[in-house]
Amino acid sequence: QAETGSAGWLRYSRITDPSALQQYRSLPRQIVRADTSPVGQSASGELARGLRSMLGGEFRVSSALPDGDAFVLGTPQELHHLLPQWRGPDLAEEGFAVSKLNEHGHRLWIVAGGSQRGELYGVFHLLEQVAELHEIAPDAESPSAPIRWVNQWDNFDGSIERGYAGRSIFFEGGHVRGDLTRVSEYGRLLASVGLNGCTVNNVNSDLRTLQPEMLRELARIADALRPWGVRMSLSVDLSSPQAVGHLSTFDPLDPQVIAWWQQKTDEIYKLIPDFGGFVVKADSEGRLGPSHYRRNPAQAANVLAHALLPHHGVVLYRGFVYNQHLDWHDLKADRARAGYDNFRALDGKFEPNVVIQIKNGPIDFQVREPVSPLFAALQHTNQAIELQVTQEYTGQQRHMVFLVPMWKTALDTDMRAQNRSTPVKEIIEGKSFHRPLGGFVAVVNVGLDENWLHHPMAMANLYGYGKLAWDPDLTTDQIIDGWTRLTFGNNPKVVSTIDDLQRNSWHVYEEYTGPLGLGTLTDIIGIHYGPGIESAERNGWGQWIRADHQGIGMDRTVATGTGYIGQYPPELAKIYESLSTCPDELLLFMHHVPYNYVLHSGKTVIQHVYDSHYDGAAAAATYAPRWQTLHGLIDEERYQRTLALFEYQAGHAIVWRDAVSEWFLRMSGIADAAGRVGHY
Ligand code: GCW
16 A cells, blocks of 8 residues: 555555566565664664565564675664674765675675765665666765755744645644644655755744744754754744843844853753754845844854854855835846845855855746856855745646756856856855855745645655755756656656656746746735736836836846846856847846847747747646546546646636736737737
């Protein structure tokens, strides 16, 4: 019986095909665990559970070597103890190696981890090989970067900011939930794709977060995550010394404030010895911050960093600092400039355990943005990229939008810092500028919905995020294929149909929403859902599209615009600055052009808008019929749920198509060459 519901992709379906089973016949049925730590126990327990479920029969865990074949799990030190002759490779702290050893005629499968966490990742790797019917072969892997975290934007009242799958798994009614079963299950899912940190409360942080009573409650969440090697961290408000500590100030340079953070941090580590650290949103969207005292982000971050350092904790200081009261009439005003303008001068001023957490694009998780220029500007500062698994601007888990191709576009963008190859992924891994720390964060916002994210297809984004954080060089095809096989089984027709549906879904969503880098064109003031083309204009939020009857787009050039393009290293800036080299998909992010401007594709801007919206809606309309060809090949529950969502998406894509196309017709006065727009 396959595990369902909250198991996510960890279904471990029984393998029934005899020829597929054949290759696993010789696997040992004994699992030897060399250590007794909670994470080590999770590793051995998981291996037994997964193999039992997929292969049938019994798999037993013991602590001594049996007189027979066995899996042996442990860190190198533990393994040497059990098997003095074992020689393993050098392992990174969270890396693993799977190898075979013949010992007195017995065959041993060794899963060595650089730490217990590495051991656990090795087990999940092995189980994934079996679930996807691959041969179990000797292998070694290690993660790309130390920070592989998720952020949850959960509030203590149980609601979730930008969450689309039910109430919080952590909180209800101002408290941590009594039953934290779902939290442990979440920890297991995160660990299965190599994620090692979870920030459990909203970055718009509740002022009660650091109160002693609340910390005692929060420690229970850390306890539930710990067996999966997931360290809990907290979002904190920088005014806490005043709000919680009742000091007269929260000026980060005030000695009392410094002492308060130190004492508070020590208090936390007494309750939570493996606490991950603090995430900080400050001077942004109404949150207080160092600017209140004319201090800068480095001064604030470093106070927290000093307090955390002796405990090996880190500060993730968000680069999302901007003024939401910009003057729309000022053609030089530009929200996209804010990250660079606020942080560039501070490069090198942050303590070694501070990481600047930077959203992939300079605005806010739109369907298409260039990468933030801040990635290249900080060369003496640790960085992490912030991605969004929760589909705030990309259909809120009512539309299928597989985001891995979008994230890969960002990660693979070569910023050409110092006129050399510096793709974003290598910058955040710490490779480009030799930084000790860095990595990946994603806002996930799972909820109590049994399947975590509401749309059955949306879990591919969480899985894909973890895989990319582990290894950003994996291809989109490798990632989606792995997820589909784990989630829906290995039937070739099922796999190829779902892979195809997912693979192109970001492109399709972009086609029927915001074209050519304009942003999603959704309602940007409120719920961020459905068409809201003009909601971006005439307000201080700065997501402007600058449309009039002649043309459209933000002029961000150095020559005549906001100068934003000049924030990129020269080689990349040159490409964006010139109309002849700026890629079509970012044209209206970088330039203001007339509606009849001709793209590299040979189409005018206006005709592209019409065509792409009709193409996108037509593509979305194929999802349901393609899905229907799988009837009977997957379980009825997920079949029906997905079908209903695909039917809804097809309809909503038409709403989008017509709203955007007709708005463009009204603005430009230029008819659709194919005669479709405006005929209803
Ligand atoms: O995308 C915006 C969201 C806010 C969010 C903010 C942020 C948590 O609309 O809801 O606040 O970004 O990232 O801080």
